[in-house]
Amino acid sequence: MLHINGNFQKLPGSYLFAETARRTKEYGIAHPEREIIRLGIGDVTQPLVPAVIAAMHRAVDEMGQRETFRGYGPDYGYDFLVNAIRANEYASRGIDLDYDEVFISDGAKSDVGNIQELFAPDALIAVTDPVYPVYVDSNAMAGRTGDWDGSSWSRLVYLPCNAENGFEPPLPRGPVDVIYLCYPNNPTGTVLNRRQLQRFVNWAKEHGAIIIYDAAYRAYVTTPDIPLSIYEIPGAREVAIECCSFSKTAGFTGTRCAWTVVPHEVCGLNDKGEKVPLNGLWKRRMSTKFNGVSYPVQRAAAAVYSPEGQAQIRTVIAGYMENARIIREGLRGMGWDVYGGKDAPYIWLKLPDGIDSWTFFDRLLHECQVVGTPGVGFGPSGEGYFRLTAFNTKELTQRAVERISKWRL
Numbered sequence: 464m465l466h467i468n469g470n471f472q473k474l475p476g477s478y479l480f481a482e483t484a485r486r487t488k489e490y491g492i493a494h495p496e497r498e499i500i501r502l503g504i505g506d507v508t509q510p511l512v513p514a515v516i517a518a519m520h521r522a523v524d525e526m527g528q529r530e531t532f533r534g535y536g537p538d539y540g541y542d543f544l545v546n547a548i549r550a551n552e553y554a555s556r557g558i559d560l561d562y563d564e565v566f567i568s569d570g571a572k573s574d575v576g577n578i579q580e581l582f583a584p585d586a587l588i589a590v591t592d593p594v595y596p597v598y599v600d601s602n603a604m605a606g607r608t609g610d611w612d613g614s615s616w617s618r619l620v621y622l623p624c625n626a627e628n629g630f631e632p633p634l635p636r637g638p639v640d641v642i643y644l645c646y647p648n649n650p651t652g653t654v655l656n657r658r659q660l661q662r663f664v665n666w667a668k669e670h671g672a673i674i675i676y677d678a679a680y681r682a683y684v685t686t687p688d689i690p691l692s693i694y695e696i697p698g699a700r701e702v703a704i705e706c707c708s709f710s711k712t713a714g715f716t717g718t719r720c721a722w723t724v725v726p727h728e729v730c731g732l733n734d735k736g737e738k739v740p741l742n743g744l745w746k747r748r749m750s751t752k753f754n755g756v757s758y759p760v761q762r763a764a765a766a767v768y769s770p771e772g773q774a775q776i777r778t779v780i781a782g783y784m785e786n787a788r789i790i791r792e793g794l795r796g797m798g799w800d801v802y803g804g805k806d807a808p809y810i811w812l813k814l815p816d817g818i819d820s821w822t823f824f825d826r827l828l829h830e831c832q833v834v835g836t837p838g839v840g841f842g843p844s845g846e847g848y849f850r851l852t853a854f855n856t857k858e859l860t861q862r863a864v865e866r867i868s869k870w871r872l
């Protein structure tokens with residue numbers, strides 16, 4: 464009989480959101496008269512903007528006419544979208560990407576997981592801690608992370624980010640092969656400036672490591688001079704792969720469209736010690752295992768770059784960031800230690816000493832009827848912290864902050 468991939472059984476299970484949902488539901492059933500406000504949502508809540516919808520409709524109509532019908536698309540994405548991304552996301556910031564360095568996909572989640580098919584089975588991985596769990600779990604499935612001891616993996620290098628180090632991850636203390644960086648960060652909502660990112664690029668070059676840079680939240684940056692792409696950093700083309708997405712930029716979480724950049728310079732070693740460009744390997748992987756994002760969705764994504772599309776998505780993002788401001792300033796005004804929420808839709812609260820993040824979750828739910836996410840669910844260094852998100856209406860966000868202001872923890 465088939466032997467399964469035993470690494471799946473080492474995974475601790477997707478406890479975090481299942482457990483927050485279970486506790487919230489249980490509370491709701493016991494107290495149907497109380498209004499629960501959800502600030503734990505990691506998904507957009509506003510609809511697709513009109514420019515995107517119009518482009519999608521037109522493309523759907525094209526698919527219904529013999530003359531304009533399209534079957535399989537190009538493996539790496541349609542020209543019109545690849546070129547729109549090169550021009551609007553990169554050339555506009557002084558970054559020149561070749562046409563065949565940009566790969567259109569159905570999501571940054573798929574790409575940050577799938578990219579590790581290019582890595583050796585024993586590649587050593589480093590992640591910032593707390594972290595978007597997909598980087599960890601996908602490598603655990605491939606058997607790279609050792610064993611789970613109930614709070615951490617034995618063969619994963621954690622780079623702790625906390626209030627003490629200003630959420631700037633330390634450089635790995637020993638050699639690693641791959642470093643996952645996500646900025647603006649989920650869950651802490653913090654960013655790295657040029658100098659801080661340059662340290663990582665320099666370290667990667669010196670130690671032969673590569674960086675997987677997840678910039679899914681780049682559209683939320685408001686602080687001037689924070690890099691939106693790692694390729695704004697000198698030397699990054701030699702060591703970094705960048706994953707981006709229309710999900711949070713333009714509300715495509717349910718529509719699915721993203722891109723990954725693999726510069727020609729990024730290389731790994733083969734068994735003979737020769738350098739092999741990862742761009743060619745990723746092309747091979749994509750053409751073998753992926754048949755592209757649908758034509759109407761790629762047309763919809765390209766419409767994000769029209770002048771109307773840009774104005775419309777900017778309005779939506781500004782609405783989310785107004786919610787982030789309400790939470791950040793509201794809680795700070797009450798004396799909480801609050802991080803993030805300026806360049807990302809996530810606000811990261813430091814909890815008072817002695818209260819763990821699950822206890823805080825329960826008390827916030829039971830006493831304020833507000834739902835967030837316990838920091839420990841994002842990694843061991845998340846203990847003692849709590850994530851709130853800006854993905855709700857302004858009215859409910861204000862009401863949640865008001866309830867917290869009247870609360871005595």
Ligand code: PLP
Nearest residue numbers: 570571572595649679708710721
């Ligand atoms: N990367 C980060 C850091 C995220 O937080 C998320 C979604 O929450 C994703 C990637 C997923 O992006 P996509 O919808 O493009 O798969």
